[in-house]
Amino acid sequence: MPFLEVKNIETLYGLIYALRGVSLTVEKGTITAILGNNGAGKSTILKTAMGLIEDQPDKGTIEFMGKRIDGMHPELIVRMGISYVPEGREVFEELSVRENLLMGAYIRRERAPIKKDLDQIYGYFPVLKEREDQWAGTLSGGEQQMLAIGRALMNRPKLLFLDEPSLGLSPILVKEIFDIIRTVNEGGVTILLVEQNAWMALKIAHFGLILENGRFVMKGKSEELMEDKDVQEFYMGVRLEESAKGYRRWKRKKRWR
Amino acid sequence: MFLQLLISGLSFGSLYALIALAMVIIYKTSEVPNFSQGEMAMISTFVAYTLLGASGQSFTISFIGALIFAAILGVFLEFVFLRRAKDPNILSLILITLGFEMILYGFAGWKWGADQRDLPFPVSDFDIINLGPAVLSYLNIATLLITLILMFILFVFFKYSKVGIAMKATQQNAMAARINGIRTNRILSITWALSSLIGAVAGILLAPIATLDPNLMLDPLLKGFASAVLGGMTSLVGAALGGYILGIIENLFGGYVSIEFKSVVAFMIIVLVLCFKPSGLFARHYVRRV
Ligand SMILES: Nc1ncnc2c1ncn2[C@@H]1O[C@H](COP(=O)(O)OP(=O)(O)O)[C@@H](O)[C@H]1O
Numbered sequence A: 001m002p003f004l005e006v007k008n009i010e011t012l013y014g015l016i017y018a019l020r021g022v023s024l025t026v027e028k029g030t031i032t033a034i035l036g037n038n039g040a041g042k043s044t045i046l047k048t049a050m051g052l053i054e055d056q057p058d059k060g061t062i063e064f065m066g067k068r069i070d071g072m073h074p075e076l077i078v079r080m081g082i083s084y085v086p087e088g089r090e091v092f093e094e095l096s097v098r099e100n101l102l103m104g105a106y107i108r109r110e111r112a113p114i115k116k117d118l119d120q121i122y123g124y125f126p127v128l129k130e131r132e133d134q135w136a137g138t139l140s141g142g143e144q145q146m147l148a149i150g151r152a153l154m155n156r157p158k159l160l161f162l163d164e165p166s167l168g169l170s171p172i173l174v175k176e177i178f179d180i181i182r183t184v185n186e187g188g189v190t191i192l193l194v195e196q197n198a199w200m201a202l203k204i205a206h207f208g209l210i211l212e213n214g215r216f217v218m219k220g221k222s223e224e225l226m227e228d229k230d231v232q233e234f235y236m237g238v239r240l241e242e243s244a245k246g247y248r249r250w251k252r253k254k255r256w257r
Numbered sequence B: 001m002f003l004q005l006l007i008s009g010l011s012f013g014s015l016y017a018l019i020a021l022a023m024v025i026i027y028k029t030s031e032v033p034n035f036s037q038g039e040m041a042m043i044s045t046f047v048a049y050t051l052l053g054a055s056g057q058s059f060t061i062s063f064i065g066a067l068i069f070a071a072i073l074g075v076f077l078e079f080v081f082l083r084r085a086k087d088p089n090i091l092s093l094i095l096i097t098l099g100f101e102m103i104l105y106g107f108a109g110w111k112w113g114a115d116q117r118d119l120p121f122p123v124s125d126f127d128i129i130n131l132g133p134a135v136l137s138y139l140n141i142a143t144l145l146i147t148l149i150l151m152f153i154l155f156v157f158f159k160y161s162k163v164g165i166a167m168k169a170t171q172q173n174a175m176a177a178r179i180n181g182i183r184t185n186r187i188l189s190i191t192w193a194l195s196s197l198i199g200a201v202a203g204i205l206l207a208p209i210a211t212l213d214p215n216l217m218l219d220p221l222l223k224g225f226a227s228a229v230l231g232g233m234t235s236l237v238g239a240a241l242g243g244y245i246l247g248i249i250e251n252l253f254g255g256y257v258s259i260e261f262k263s264v265v266a267f268m269i270i271v272l273v274l275c276f277k278p279s280g281l282f283a284r285h286y287v288r289r290v
């Protein structure tokens, strides 16, 4: 049984389809990456699974550890062991860094283990410890991203959803954050990662899926995807040394339809 | 004379501060100025009165009973009226609170009539202590103390309790609150209960100085609202300070300038603040990085 199984979901915003029959599975212990351009529907997959879009998915099912979670409220989904780092961080801007992290542990009761996890997060991101008493809204974008990840981990998730953790960050910060993501995964947390930065994502992921216009167009092991010429050209910015480029592009695009 | 005006200004200011706090707590969560706040407090005060008189309970029991009633009333309004609003905008929410205000006002008129009543309060306004040239009544002292204690409890609640912090989190980002497992609907209920309860304390402290009738809170509500605007509408500390400032200014104005126009001061302050510093005197927001 897969850890997370999404079967044929369709999600609409009003009358407009954002997902047109999306299926994916996430195996326990892995990092799975969803890649795709802006507007492809990546965030919508995570939001739908998290129960954040009212009355959606319109069709299809989502199972987590064998239990249906589609149609459930986020408050309950979190309690099943799924944490979510939303696109754009969404930290509590007028709470301190420490309070933000403690809100991440809102559903837990025991104090000692919470304190231990807090120290672990500060170990991952020492800058958060330095800024412990500052309002989260005064942090830089990178620090807010660290805080959002830290907050999600405070819930001790079994499965972690990450929406574009690299967005707007400098390459050095991106590397730092991806190293932490890998460490977290090695600590036993299964990860579903959404990224436009295909290169970074595939480097740490075990599996990758490519989304276009609300449909998956390719799935495979990360190494296979990284070798694929189309993925290289369209998602990793590798230029092909061809003269008749326009023609090639068209032909390549065509191939996976 | 100055000291006397200052002292009674602070005493009235305490009540404005409580009403302002009650309004701000709701405004931060539901983003609506609750114009039924005054009538909710008035009805709760009548409940205390009824418990004291008709049922002959002790003051403590009546007081606690009224607070419990106030909390339930707050939850009721939010749950039955506001939460039903589909795609609410600020105007329709204000209308709902105004409608509720009229219902409560009408209900009080029907149930208790327009008679002016006395709420027997255990602390008297006529026992006084001399403070140099000024006098301070026991009721003044009780009002000042109870308000300060209540504010201190609120401060601790929002700073250190899990529910208090979750309430602030919900106010700031409801989606983020939900994904952390905070049941935001429940937080909303608690918010309204807390706010209504604070208003009720103001009503019960006010009743012995004013007279208890359905108009009890009409004027104080306006003053409390003015205080909240003065303080920036979103800052608890600002609301409290706004209340004290308004109480003092109003009293000084009444003492030195014109007693007839004393009540206009609140209006003037709202207008002035909206003209010159619409974010209020004490709104404390960091500058958002772009
Ligand atoms: N709240 C919304 N209301 C209406 N349309 C939306 C909303 N959010 C996203 N969309 C649309 O759904 C599509 C997928 O969006 P999204 O999942 O955010 O894409 P991605 O995360 O891959 O950039 C886009 O066409 C976007 O315009």
Ligand SMILES: [Mg+2]
Pocket (backbone or CB within 6 Å): A042, A043, A044, A087, A164
């Ligand atoms: Mg997105």
